[in-house]
Amino acid sequence: MEIRKPYLMFLGDAHDQLAVKTAQGVVDWRRDWCLGQLRLEGCKADLGLEDMTIAEAAEAGVKTMIVGTVSPGGVLPDYWVDTIVSALDAGLDVATGLHKRLGSVPAIAEAAKRNGRQLFDVRFSDETFATGRGTKRPGLRLLTVGTDCSVGKKYAALALEAGMRERGLKADFCATGQTGVLISGRGVALDAVVADFISGAAEWLTPANAPDHWDVVEGQGSLFHPSFAGVTLGLLHGSQPDAFVVCHEPTRTKMRNVEHPIPSIQSVIDRTILEGSLTNPDIQCVGIAVNTQALGEDEAQALLKSISQEHGLPATDPVRFGVGPIVDEIVARFGS
């Protein structure tokens, strides 16, 4: 799956800015790919991009319209279908993270066929995977893991890709969730893969590469989350990371959507090394990414210092203070 660039961001009639979170993620991380936005009447969201019609977007060289918006009611409204058909008629591909396949709407399927255009439903995987082999491959891999779901694993991986590239390292973000796929234009939504092929899909995503090349892999779930630990373990085995970064949200008291307590950072480090060593005996933790959004500046700095000292590892908030200390650690351990 490789989505053609550049993009037109379709916002529909989004009720608020939160409804375009996925689209905002693409703009935050891939501003250069986003030539404009298309908003329907009543749209209350704004990505700060130039407003464009489909004709203007096609004229400007846009290749794909991204539907990165949660629609009212979670379904695809008829008046969005008209816009999607127009985009296909103008020669654009269309990519979405909706729960329903674009091709399941007859008008959209016909328009795609009529124009020879591609539809990307990033929540679904049409790729056929082999089962995982667990054999060591050349190339370096870094995985972000978490004390819980939704603690900044995608953000940390994207920030590390950027920070490592700035430092002259060869690094590529590998998306394992739908937003990540739209941001990077490729990847696989791992939660949608059939269970037998989780580690195989992770191997497919992070194939053999040059010895000094880093795949920076977006983590999923947590080894301690009773809903999703199977996905986390399959991703860990398949991506066989040389290095991992633990992501943590210090104000959370229990795991997302369940009653389980948040595990300690140390137990996540220990368990990740224990399980990860099945496919990479040299796996090591290179840093801790903490989401300090809920804390004041001084409090955040004090917490990071304390976590860093406790674990003997760099600890930072990638959003607030950057990933510099973790990139330093990577360079120190693996070379530049």
Add this chain to the structure above:
Amino acid sequence: MEIRKPYLMFLGDAHDQLAVKTAQGVVDWRRDWCLGQLRLEGCKADLGLEDMTIAEAAEAGVKTMIVGTVSPGGVLPDYWVDTIVSALDAGLDVATGLHKRLGSVPAIAEAAKRNGRQLFDVRFSDETFATGRGTKRPGLRLLTVGTDCSVGKKYAALALEAGMRERGLKADFCATGQTGVLISGRGVALDAVVADFISGAAEWLTPANAPDHWDVVEGQGSLFHPSFAGVTLGLLHGSQPDAFVVCHEPTRTKMRNVEHPIPSIQSVIDRTILEGSLTNPDIQCVGIAVNTQALGEDEAQALLKSISQEHGLPATDPVRFGVGPIVDEIVARFGS
């Protein structure tokens, strides 16, 4: 998914006895449900059942024809389709473990619709699951785990169900693979579930029950198998077993289809307790099931004695020596 009994076993033109392994499993464990077999010209397999035509089977009260045969080339030959259509026309449901959905063959789909009959593709799951919650439910659960894939986890679970029932315990086998589903008439092929719902599917399979009722759950894969450990972990978390039995094949030197060594029985016990305690802190090992098929009688007895002494747990070959010692242990620890 609940397949109606009794069954007619369709063997097609199976090349040899191995091709009807799945059908044989159903006969081995559910002889009473199997009223007859239907063999096409050239069939080289025999389940020792009465040969019946479809008309005779319908007359005898058969409700479902089971296609438990690997077809030549793995596909569904046209001359099998004719027989399947005839079964549907005679008022039978049809269940298979084939890689292709029965309903994807237009003639079969039409015949099912025309006769108002059900098609069961046990390799696929049409059930919608919630994500796992990890909350403790009433009822007792036993899970078979393994040092590898294909070491007798299904057999051990079925033998334990039978042995526990003989001892007066309330015990129900819970199938997690396609053969198990055909044997028990219900269950879910866990390897075919979408990754996010592995533990949720396992919770659905083993719901709240009476405090003295045992779900005896067929295990999948191994926590140490780099292809399938994610499935194993999700099943462990979702089934939240009170007790588990480790299944082992002593002559194997590396894990099935990969280059990884077989883990020790002790490491499987330790890892299962470590990971399983996330959803059931009281999880405990109650025995070891060893496949001694490759060993002589004396050698087998000596090995079992040595394994039992090493781990302080009953060790037996369920096929050769029965599951008595493990049932004793269950009764001793959990009551009768």
